[in-house]
Amino acid sequence: MRDFSQAEIEEEERYFHNVMETFRQYASYSLAANNRRRKDFYTLPLEDRQLLDELGYKQKLDEVDKAILANAEFLQEVVQDPEIFGHDGEKDEQESELVTGEGYRGGESMHLHDHGHSHSHSDPHAGHTHSHGASLNFGSGSEGGSQRSRRYRPTDADMDKLRSTLKQFVRDWSEEGKAEREACYKPMQGALVEHFAHVPVEERLSLRVLVPGAGMARLAWDIAQLGFACQANEFSHYMLLASHFILNRTAEIGQHQIYPYVHSFSNLQNRSSLLRHASIPDVLPSSLPPSSDFSMVAGDFEEIYGDSGSEMKTSVEHWDAIVTCFFIDTAKNIVNYLRILHRILKPGGVWINLGPLLWHFENNTTNDPSVELDLEEVKTLACQIGFEFHNERTVETTYVNNQQSMLGYVYHAAFWCATKQA
Numbered sequence: 001m002r003d004f005s006q007a008e009i010e011e012e013e014r015y016f017h018n019v020m021e022t023f024r025q026y027a028s029y030s031l032a033a034n035n036r037r038r039k040d041f042y043t044l045p046l047e048d049r050q051l052l053d054e055l056g057y058k059q060k061l062d063e064v065d066k067a068i069l070a071n072a073e074f075l076q077e078v079v080q081d082p083e084i085f086g087h088d089g090e091k092d093e094q095e096s097e098l099v100t101g102e103g104y105r106g107g108e109s110m111h112l113h114d115h116g117h118s119h120s121h122s123d124p125h126a127g128h129t130h131s132h133g134a135s136l137n138f139g140s141g142s143e144g145g146s147q148r149s150r151r152y153r154p155t156d157a158d159m160d161k162l163r164s165t166l167k168q169f170v171r172d173w174s175e176e177g178k179a180e181r182e183a184c185y186k187p188m189q190g191a192l193v194e195h196f197a198h199v200p201v202e203e204r205l206s207l208r209v210l211v212p213g214a215g216m217a218r219l220a221w222d223i224a225q226l227g228f229a230c231q232a233n234e235f236s237h238y239m240l241l242a243s244h245f246i247l248n249r250t251a252e253i254g255q256h257q258i259y260p261y262v263h264s265f266s267n268l269q270n271r272s273s274l275l276r277h278a279s280i281p282d283v284l285p286s287s288l289p290p291s292s293d294f295s296m297v298a299g300d301f302e303e304i305y306g307d308s309g310s311e312m313k314t315s316v317e318h319w320d321a322i323v324t325c326f327f328i329d330t331a332k333n334i335v336n337y338l339r340i341l342h343r344i345l346k347p348g349g350v351w352i353n354l355g356p357l358l359w360h361f362e363n364n365t366t367n368d369p370s371v372e373l374d375l376e377e378v379k380t381l382a383c384q385i386g387f388e389f390h391n392e393r394t395v396e397t398t399y400v401n402n403q404q405s406m407l408g409y410v411y412h413a414a415f416w417c418a419t420k421q422a
C-alpha cells in the first residue's frame with residue numbers, strides 16, 4: 001500500500017476529530033430539534049393546544065427527550081475509547097469553540113452509503129484479531145495544526161450519518177434486524193457453504209473469505225462463526241468506531257438499549273413506532289471459538305486491495321471467496337471494483353453478491369467521477385473481466401427499515417455467485 005503524505009494524514013485526523021464531535025454533540029443537536037416542536041406547539045391557539053394536550057403530545061416530546069439522552073449516553077460509550085485510530089479521546093474532548101462544517105472531506109469518500117432512505121430523499125474479543133494494520137494511517141500523533149483549535153460544529157449530513165449508524169446497529173446486532181439479516185446475509189452464507197461443501201467443516205479455517213464494505217461486520221462475523229477465515233474491510237469512521245465497540249467492548253447480550261426511530265415523527269402508526277427500543281447485541285460478539293480467524297481492516301477497498309497494494313499478501317489470488325452485500329454500487333468506477341475482485345480471488349474462487357445498484361456517486365456535488373451501469377451491463381462487464389455467473393436470483397429486502405413505519409422501501413436486490421475462471 002502506498003505511503004500517505006503528511007497533508008493526507010492531517011486531513012484524516014481532522015476528519016476523525018469531526019466524526020468524534022458529531023458523536024459528542026448528538027444530544028444537543030437532537031434535543032434542539034425536538035425543542036423546535038415544543039416552540040411550535042406554543043405558537044398554536046390555546047384551544048388547539050388543549051386538544052393536543054389531551055392527546056399527550058407534550059408528554060410524547062418529553063419521552064423523545066429521554067430517548068435521545070439514552071442514545072447520547074450509548075454513543076458516548078462508543079467513542080469513549082477510540083484507540084483503534086491511535087487517537088487520544090481526551091485530547092479531542094478539550095476542543096472548545098465551535099466552527100462550521102464547510103471545507104472538509106465529509107462529502108467525499110468516508111461517508112455512509114445510505115441505502116436506508118432517510119426522510120430527505122456499525123468483553124474484549126480475546127483471541128480474535130480486530131486488526132487495522134492494512135489501513136490508512138489514522139494515528140500519526142500529529143494534531144493537524146491551527147484548524148483543530150476550535151470546536152467543530154457537525155452539519156446536518158454528519159448527524160444524518162450518525163442516525164444511520166444507530167439504525168445499522170439494529171440491522172446487524174439486534175433481534176429486530178433478524179428479518180433483514182435472514183433476507184440478505186443468510187442466502188450469502190448458504191451459497192458460501194454450498195460452494196465449499198466438499199471441504200470438511202473442520203478444514204474451513206483454511207478458506208479465506210473477504211467482506212468489503214462490511215458495515216458493522218455482522219455478515220463477516222457470521223461467516224467466521226461458520227468456521228471460515230474471514231476478513232472484513234470498511235472505511236467509514238462511523239462504522240469502524242461502532243463495530244470496534246460492539247466486537248471488542250460488549251460483554252452481554254442485550255447490554256444496550258437504543259432508540260433508533262425517535263428522530264422523525266413522520267409516517268408513524270402509533271407512539272411505539274417512535275419510542276420503541278432495540279436491545280443490542282442479540283449475540284455475544286466474543287463467542288467466536290478461540291480457534292477462529294476474524295479480522296477487520298480499516299481503509300479504502302481500492303487502496304488496500306487494488307494495484308497500489310500489490311506488494312501485500314492480501315492482493316493477488318489470495319481469497320477463496322469474496323462476499324459483497326450492498327457494496328458494489330459504492331464504486332466510482334465499477335470497472336476498477338470488478339477488476340480488483342477478480343484479481344484478488346483465487347482461480348476457481350467465488351464472488352457472492354447481493355444488492356441493488358443505487359450508484360453512490362451519481363449526481364455527486366464533489367466532482368467525483370461516477371460510472372452508472374444497469375444490472376445487465378454490470379453482469380456483462382463481470383463476464384468480460386473473467387467471471388462466470390451461476391445461482392442468480394432476485395431477493396426482496398429492506399435496508400435499515402423501521403418495520404413499524406407507514407413508509408417502507410423494498411429493494412429487488414440482485415443476488416449471484418460468480419466464479420473466477422481458472
Ligand SMILES: C[S@@+](CC[C@H](N)C(=O)[O-])C[C@H]1O[C@@H](n2cnc3c(N)ncnc32)[C@H](O)[C@@H]1O
Nearest residue numbers: 112113213214215234235236300301325326330
Ligand atoms: C450500504 S453499506 C452496506 C454495509 C453492509 N455490507 C450491510 O449490508 O449492512 C456500504 C458500506 O460500504 C462501505 N464502503 C463504501 N465504499 C467503500 C470503500 N471504498 N472501501 C471500504 N468500504 C467502503 C460504506 O462505508 C458502508 O459501510
